[in-house]
Amino acid sequence: MDSLPPLPQLPPNQRTALLDTLFEPCPPLHTLSLPLLSTPTLSFPTYSDLIRAIRSQLFSLLKSSKPSDVEWLDSILRAHPRLGAKKVESKLSRGEQGAMGGGGAGVTEEERREKEEESEKLRVLNEEYENKFPGLIYMVFVNGRSRPVIMEDMRRRIDRGDIDAERAEAIEALCLVANDRAKKLQE
Template sequence: MPSLPPISGLPSLDAEQRAEVLDTLFEPCQQLHTLSVSLLREKTFSSYDELIGAVGSQLKELYESDLESDTRWLDSILSAHPRLGEKKVDSEQSRKEQAQLNQGGPEEAQKLAEMNRKYEETFPGLRYVVFVNGRSRPVIMEDMQRRINRGDGKQEKQDAIQVRIISYSTCS
Protein backbone atom coordinates (compact mmCIF):
# COMPACT_ATOMS: atom_id res chain seq x y z
CA MET A 1 0.00 0.00 0.00
CA PRO A 2 1.38 3.46 -0.80
CA SER A 3 2.53 5.32 2.26
CA LEU A 4 0.09 7.64 3.93
CA PRO A 5 1.05 11.05 5.29
CA PRO A 6 0.94 11.59 9.04
CA ILE A 7 -2.71 11.75 10.11
CA SER A 8 -2.12 15.11 11.83
CA GLY A 9 -1.13 16.71 8.53
CA LEU A 10 -4.28 15.89 6.55
CA PRO A 11 -6.00 19.26 7.07
CA SER A 12 -3.02 21.08 5.54
CA LEU A 13 -2.98 18.99 2.35
CA ASP A 14 -4.57 20.36 -0.80
CA ALA A 15 -7.78 18.77 -2.12
CA GLU A 16 -5.95 16.57 -4.65
CA GLN A 17 -3.65 15.19 -1.95
CA ARG A 18 -6.60 14.48 0.35
CA ALA A 19 -8.31 12.67 -2.57
CA GLU A 20 -5.14 10.56 -2.98
CA VAL A 21 -5.37 9.57 0.69
CA LEU A 22 -8.95 8.44 0.12
CA ASP A 23 -7.85 6.52 -2.98
CA THR A 24 -5.22 4.73 -0.90
CA LEU A 25 -7.70 3.77 1.81
CA PHE A 26 -10.68 3.03 -0.45
CA GLU A 27 -11.27 2.48 -4.16
CA PRO A 28 -10.65 5.53 -6.35
CA CYS A 29 -14.05 7.18 -6.77
CA GLN A 30 -14.99 10.74 -7.71
CA GLN A 31 -18.23 10.54 -5.72
CA LEU A 32 -16.29 9.55 -2.59
CA HIS A 33 -13.95 12.48 -3.19
CA THR A 34 -16.92 14.83 -3.38
CA LEU A 35 -18.39 13.35 -0.20
CA SER A 36 -15.26 13.09 1.94
CA VAL A 37 -12.35 15.27 0.76
CA SER A 38 -13.60 18.26 2.79
CA LEU A 39 -13.99 16.03 5.87
CA LEU A 40 -10.22 15.45 5.83
CA ARG A 41 -9.67 19.23 5.95
CA GLU A 42 -12.40 20.15 8.44
CA LYS A 43 -11.83 17.46 11.07
CA THR A 44 -8.72 16.19 12.78
CA PHE A 45 -8.33 12.48 13.39
CA SER A 46 -6.14 10.69 15.89
CA SER A 47 -5.72 7.66 13.59
CA TYR A 48 -6.54 6.38 10.13
CA ASP A 49 -8.97 3.92 11.71
CA GLU A 50 -10.88 6.92 13.10
CA LEU A 51 -10.88 8.58 9.66
CA ILE A 52 -12.17 5.36 8.05
CA GLY A 53 -14.92 5.20 10.66
CA ALA A 54 -15.90 8.80 9.88
CA VAL A 55 -16.15 8.03 6.15
CA GLY A 56 -18.16 4.94 7.09
CA SER A 57 -20.54 7.20 9.02
CA GLN A 58 -20.97 9.36 5.93
CA LEU A 59 -21.80 6.27 3.88
CA LYS A 60 -24.30 5.13 6.52
CA GLU A 61 -25.96 8.56 6.41
CA LEU A 62 -26.39 8.20 2.64
CA TYR A 63 -27.78 4.71 3.19
CA GLU A 64 -30.32 5.94 5.75
CA SER A 65 -31.42 8.90 3.63
CA ASP A 66 -34.80 8.82 1.89
CA LEU A 67 -33.52 10.97 -0.98
CA GLU A 68 -33.15 9.21 -4.33
CA SER A 69 -30.09 11.34 -5.10
CA ASP A 70 -28.36 10.04 -1.94
CA THR A 71 -29.21 6.47 -2.91
CA ARG A 72 -27.69 6.98 -6.37
CA TRP A 73 -24.62 8.64 -4.83
CA LEU A 74 -24.10 5.73 -2.43
CA ASP A 75 -24.59 3.20 -5.23
CA SER A 76 -21.89 4.99 -7.25
CA ILE A 77 -19.46 4.77 -4.36
CA LEU A 78 -20.26 1.14 -3.60
CA SER A 79 -19.92 0.13 -7.26
CA ALA A 80 -16.41 1.65 -7.46
CA HIS A 81 -15.06 -1.61 -6.07
CA PRO A 82 -13.79 -3.89 -8.86
CA ARG A 83 -15.53 -7.14 -9.68
CA LEU A 84 -13.94 -10.17 -8.10
CA GLY A 85 -11.49 -11.76 -10.50
CA GLU A 86 -11.09 -8.57 -12.55
CA LYS A 87 -7.63 -8.14 -14.06
CA LYS A 88 -7.43 -4.32 -14.19
CA VAL A 89 -7.68 -2.90 -10.68
CA ASP A 90 -6.92 0.66 -9.59
CA SER A 91 -6.04 0.34 -5.91
CA GLU A 92 -3.04 -1.47 -4.45
CA GLN A 93 -5.17 -3.13 -1.81
CA SER A 94 -7.56 -4.56 -4.40
CA ARG A 95 -4.63 -5.72 -6.55
CA LYS A 96 -3.40 -7.82 -3.62
CA GLU A 97 -6.87 -9.26 -3.02
CA GLN A 98 -7.41 -9.99 -6.71
CA ALA A 99 -4.01 -11.70 -7.00
CA GLN A 100 -5.13 -14.12 -4.33
CA LEU A 101 -8.37 -14.83 -6.23
CA ASN A 102 -6.78 -15.12 -9.67
CA GLN A 103 -4.81 -18.25 -8.80
CA GLY A 104 -7.47 -20.71 -10.01
CA GLY A 105 -7.93 -22.18 -13.47
CA PRO A 106 -9.94 -20.81 -16.40
CA GLU A 107 -13.08 -22.77 -15.44
CA GLU A 108 -13.13 -21.18 -11.99
CA ALA A 109 -12.49 -17.76 -13.52
CA GLN A 110 -15.43 -18.26 -15.89
CA LYS A 111 -17.67 -19.36 -13.02
CA LEU A 112 -16.63 -16.30 -10.99
CA ALA A 113 -17.42 -14.02 -13.96
CA GLU A 114 -20.86 -15.66 -14.27
CA MET A 115 -21.50 -15.22 -10.56
CA ASN A 116 -20.50 -11.54 -10.78
CA ARG A 117 -23.06 -11.16 -13.60
CA LYS A 118 -25.80 -12.91 -11.58
CA TYR A 119 -25.01 -10.81 -8.53
CA GLU A 120 -25.20 -7.57 -10.51
CA GLU A 121 -28.49 -8.64 -12.11
CA THR A 122 -29.90 -9.42 -8.66
CA PHE A 123 -28.59 -6.17 -7.17
CA PRO A 124 -28.52 -3.54 -9.95
CA GLY A 125 -25.89 -0.87 -9.35
CA LEU A 126 -23.92 -2.92 -6.83
CA ARG A 127 -20.82 -5.07 -6.97
CA TYR A 128 -20.22 -8.02 -4.71
CA VAL A 129 -17.84 -6.94 -1.95
CA VAL A 130 -16.36 -9.19 0.69
CA PHE A 131 -13.33 -9.23 2.96
CA VAL A 132 -11.09 -11.56 0.92
CA ASN A 133 -8.04 -11.83 3.17
CA GLY A 134 -7.06 -15.51 3.37
CA ARG A 135 -10.36 -16.85 2.00
CA SER A 136 -10.30 -19.21 -0.97
CA ARG A 137 -12.15 -18.62 -4.22
CA PRO A 138 -14.62 -21.49 -3.56
CA VAL A 139 -15.47 -20.10 -0.10
CA ILE A 140 -16.01 -16.64 -1.57
CA MET A 141 -18.16 -17.98 -4.42
CA GLU A 142 -20.26 -19.92 -1.88
CA ASP A 143 -20.81 -16.68 0.05
CA MET A 144 -21.69 -14.84 -3.16
CA GLN A 145 -24.27 -17.50 -4.05
CA ARG A 146 -25.75 -17.33 -0.54
CA ARG A 147 -26.13 -13.57 -0.84
CA ILE A 148 -27.68 -13.84 -4.32
CA ASN A 149 -30.17 -16.37 -2.95
CA ARG A 150 -30.92 -14.10 0.02
CA GLY A 151 -31.91 -11.37 -2.46
CA ASP A 152 -31.88 -8.52 0.08
CA GLY A 153 -30.56 -5.37 -1.61
CA LYS A 154 -30.74 -3.25 1.54
CA GLN A 155 -28.65 -5.79 3.43
CA GLU A 156 -26.15 -5.90 0.56
CA LYS A 157 -25.61 -2.15 0.85
CA GLN A 158 -25.14 -2.44 4.61
CA ASP A 159 -22.69 -5.32 4.11
CA ALA A 160 -20.75 -3.37 1.46
CA ILE A 161 -20.37 -0.38 3.78
CA GLN A 162 -19.29 -2.62 6.65
CA VAL A 163 -16.71 -4.47 4.52
CA ARG A 164 -15.15 -1.16 3.50
CA ILE A 165 -14.87 0.00 7.09
CA ILE A 166 -13.48 -3.29 8.42
CA SER A 167 -11.21 -4.32 5.57
CA TYR A 168 -9.64 -0.94 5.01
CA SER A 169 -9.08 -0.27 8.70
CA THR A 170 -7.30 -3.62 9.09
CA CYS A 171 -4.98 -2.75 6.21
CA SER A 172 -4.04 0.78 7.24
Protein backbone atom coordinates (compact mmCIF):
# COMPACT_ATOMS: atom_id res chain seq x y z
CA MET A 1 0.00 0.00 0.00
CA ASP A 2 1.80 3.14 -1.21
CA SER A 3 -0.83 5.65 -0.17
CA LEU A 4 -3.64 5.60 2.33
CA PRO A 5 -7.20 5.23 1.10
CA PRO A 6 -9.87 7.58 2.41
CA LEU A 7 -10.74 6.26 5.84
CA PRO A 8 -14.56 6.44 5.66
CA GLN A 9 -16.04 3.39 3.92
CA LEU A 10 -12.74 1.54 3.86
CA PRO A 11 -13.32 -1.77 2.02
CA PRO A 12 -12.88 -4.84 4.24
CA ASN A 13 -10.01 -6.22 2.14
CA GLN A 14 -7.95 -3.05 2.80
CA ARG A 15 -8.33 -2.96 6.58
CA THR A 16 -5.46 -5.33 7.34
CA ALA A 17 -3.23 -3.58 4.79
CA LEU A 18 -4.01 -0.26 6.45
CA LEU A 19 -2.91 -1.51 9.89
CA ASP A 20 0.21 -3.06 8.34
CA THR A 21 1.09 0.22 6.64
CA LEU A 22 0.58 2.41 9.69
CA PHE A 23 2.12 0.07 12.27
CA GLU A 24 3.83 -3.08 10.90
CA PRO A 25 2.44 -6.46 9.83
CA CYS A 26 1.27 -7.98 13.12
CA PRO A 27 -1.49 -10.60 13.52
CA PRO A 28 -1.99 -9.76 17.24
CA LEU A 29 -2.64 -6.12 16.28
CA HIS A 30 -5.05 -7.30 13.59
CA THR A 31 -6.96 -9.29 16.20
CA LEU A 32 -7.06 -6.32 18.55
CA SER A 33 -7.81 -3.50 16.15
CA LEU A 34 -9.56 -4.80 13.03
CA PRO A 35 -12.88 -4.78 14.93
CA LEU A 36 -12.48 -0.98 15.27
CA LEU A 37 -12.49 -0.71 11.49
CA SER A 38 -15.45 -3.07 11.21
CA THR A 39 -17.79 -1.50 13.75
CA PRO A 40 -20.42 0.50 11.90
CA THR A 41 -21.14 2.72 14.92
CA LEU A 42 -17.50 3.84 15.15
CA SER A 43 -16.30 6.59 12.86
CA PHE A 44 -12.76 7.77 12.32
CA PRO A 45 -12.78 10.94 10.25
CA THR A 46 -8.97 11.02 10.23
CA TYR A 47 -6.09 8.60 10.55
CA SER A 48 -5.07 10.41 13.74
CA ASP A 49 -8.46 9.52 15.20
CA LEU A 50 -7.96 5.86 14.32
CA ILE A 51 -4.42 5.83 15.72
CA ARG A 52 -5.68 7.48 18.92
CA ALA A 53 -8.29 4.70 19.30
CA ILE A 54 -5.62 2.02 18.79
CA ARG A 55 -3.40 3.81 21.32
CA SER A 56 -6.26 3.52 23.84
CA GLN A 57 -6.54 -0.20 23.12
CA LEU A 58 -2.81 -0.67 23.68
CA PHE A 59 -2.85 1.27 26.96
CA SER A 60 -5.81 -0.85 28.09
CA LEU A 61 -3.66 -3.93 27.58
CA LEU A 62 -0.84 -2.28 29.55
CA LYS A 63 -3.15 -1.42 32.45
CA SER A 64 -4.72 -4.88 32.52
CA SER A 65 -4.04 -7.14 35.49
CA LYS A 66 -4.07 -10.19 33.20
CA PRO A 67 -0.57 -11.44 32.30
CA SER A 68 -1.94 -12.64 28.94
CA ASP A 69 -2.93 -9.05 28.01
CA VAL A 70 0.58 -7.78 28.74
CA GLU A 71 2.05 -10.67 26.71
CA TRP A 72 -0.30 -9.73 23.87
CA LEU A 73 0.87 -6.10 24.10
CA ASP A 74 4.51 -7.21 24.05
CA SER A 75 3.89 -9.25 20.89
CA ILE A 76 2.45 -6.16 19.21
CA LEU A 77 5.37 -3.99 20.30
CA ARG A 78 7.87 -6.59 19.03
CA ALA A 79 6.40 -6.40 15.51
CA HIS A 80 8.53 -3.35 14.77
CA PRO A 81 12.04 -4.15 13.55
CA ARG A 82 14.94 -3.89 15.95
CA LEU A 83 16.63 -0.51 15.73
CA GLY A 84 19.71 -0.79 13.53
CA ALA A 85 18.72 -4.20 12.16
CA LYS A 86 20.51 -5.09 8.94
CA LYS A 87 17.47 -6.75 7.39
CA VAL A 88 14.27 -4.73 7.66
CA GLU A 89 11.26 -6.04 5.74
CA SER A 90 9.09 -2.93 5.75
CA LYS A 91 9.99 -0.27 3.18
CA LEU A 92 8.71 2.41 5.56
CA SER A 93 10.82 1.09 8.46
CA ARG A 94 13.91 0.97 6.24
CA GLY A 95 13.42 4.64 5.40
CA GLU A 96 12.79 5.61 9.01
CA GLN A 97 15.87 3.80 10.25
CA GLY A 98 17.92 5.14 7.36
CA ALA A 99 17.13 8.64 8.57
CA MET A 100 19.21 7.83 11.65
CA GLY A 101 22.31 7.98 9.48
CA GLY A 102 24.17 4.96 8.30
CA GLY A 103 26.56 5.95 5.57
CA GLY A 104 26.08 5.88 1.85
CA ALA A 105 27.84 7.18 -1.24
CA GLY A 106 30.64 9.68 -0.76
CA VAL A 107 31.56 8.47 2.74
CA THR A 108 35.24 8.53 3.66
CA GLU A 109 36.99 5.50 5.13
CA GLU A 110 37.13 7.21 8.53
CA GLU A 111 33.40 8.00 8.43
CA ARG A 112 32.67 4.41 7.43
CA ARG A 113 34.69 3.12 10.44
CA GLU A 114 32.86 5.52 12.76
CA LYS A 115 29.52 4.27 11.45
CA GLU A 116 30.64 0.67 11.97
CA GLU A 117 31.65 1.49 15.56
CA GLU A 118 28.29 3.17 16.14
CA SER A 119 26.52 0.14 14.66
CA GLU A 120 28.41 -2.16 17.03
CA LYS A 121 27.56 0.06 20.03
CA LEU A 122 23.92 0.04 18.95
CA ARG A 123 23.98 -3.77 18.65
CA VAL A 124 25.43 -4.08 22.17
CA LEU A 125 22.87 -1.62 23.58
CA ASN A 126 20.04 -3.53 21.89
CA GLU A 127 21.24 -6.75 23.54
CA GLU A 128 21.56 -5.04 26.92
CA TYR A 129 18.09 -3.54 26.55
CA GLU A 130 16.53 -6.87 25.58
CA ASN A 131 18.23 -8.61 28.52
CA LYS A 132 16.98 -5.90 30.90
CA PHE A 133 13.44 -6.01 29.45
CA PRO A 134 12.77 -9.60 28.29
CA GLY A 135 10.19 -9.77 25.54
CA LEU A 136 10.62 -6.16 24.42
CA ILE A 137 12.69 -4.39 21.83
CA TYR A 138 13.74 -0.77 22.15
CA MET A 139 11.16 1.44 20.42
CA VAL A 140 11.60 5.10 19.65
CA PHE A 141 10.35 7.59 17.09
CA VAL A 142 13.65 8.39 15.38
CA ASN A 143 12.36 11.58 13.72
CA GLY A 144 15.72 12.49 12.19
CA ARG A 145 17.72 12.15 15.41
CA SER A 146 21.26 10.83 15.12
CA ARG A 147 22.46 7.46 16.38
CA PRO A 148 24.39 8.99 19.30
CA VAL A 149 21.26 10.84 20.48
CA ILE A 150 19.16 7.68 20.13
CA MET A 151 21.78 5.64 21.99
CA GLU A 152 21.81 8.17 24.85
CA ASP A 153 18.05 7.73 25.14
CA MET A 154 18.43 3.96 25.08
CA ARG A 155 21.06 4.12 27.86
CA ARG A 156 18.79 6.35 29.98
CA ARG A 157 15.90 3.94 29.61
CA ILE A 158 18.04 0.88 30.40
CA ASP A 159 19.36 2.60 33.52
CA ARG A 160 15.83 3.59 34.57
CA GLY A 161 14.93 -0.11 34.60
CA ASP A 162 11.12 0.32 34.60
CA ILE A 163 9.44 -2.18 32.28
CA ASP A 164 5.98 -0.55 32.52
CA ALA A 165 7.49 2.81 31.59
CA GLU A 166 9.19 1.04 28.65
CA ARG A 167 5.91 -0.38 27.45
CA ALA A 168 4.27 3.05 27.74
CA GLU A 169 7.12 4.72 25.81
CA ALA A 170 6.93 1.98 23.17
CA ILE A 171 3.18 2.54 22.72
CA GLU A 172 3.78 6.28 22.33
CA ALA A 173 6.60 5.66 19.83
CA LEU A 174 4.47 3.20 17.86
CA CYS A 175 1.68 5.77 17.57
CA LEU A 176 4.05 8.63 16.70
CA VAL A 177 5.49 6.48 13.91
CA ALA A 178 1.98 5.59 12.68
CA ASN A 179 0.92 9.26 12.63
CA ASP A 180 4.12 10.21 10.80
CA ARG A 181 3.55 7.47 8.22
CA ALA A 182 -0.06 8.55 7.70
CA LYS A 183 1.03 12.15 7.20
CA LYS A 184 3.77 11.24 4.73
CA LEU A 185 1.57 8.87 2.74
CA GLN A 186 -1.14 11.50 2.40
CA GLU A 187 1.23 14.14 0.99
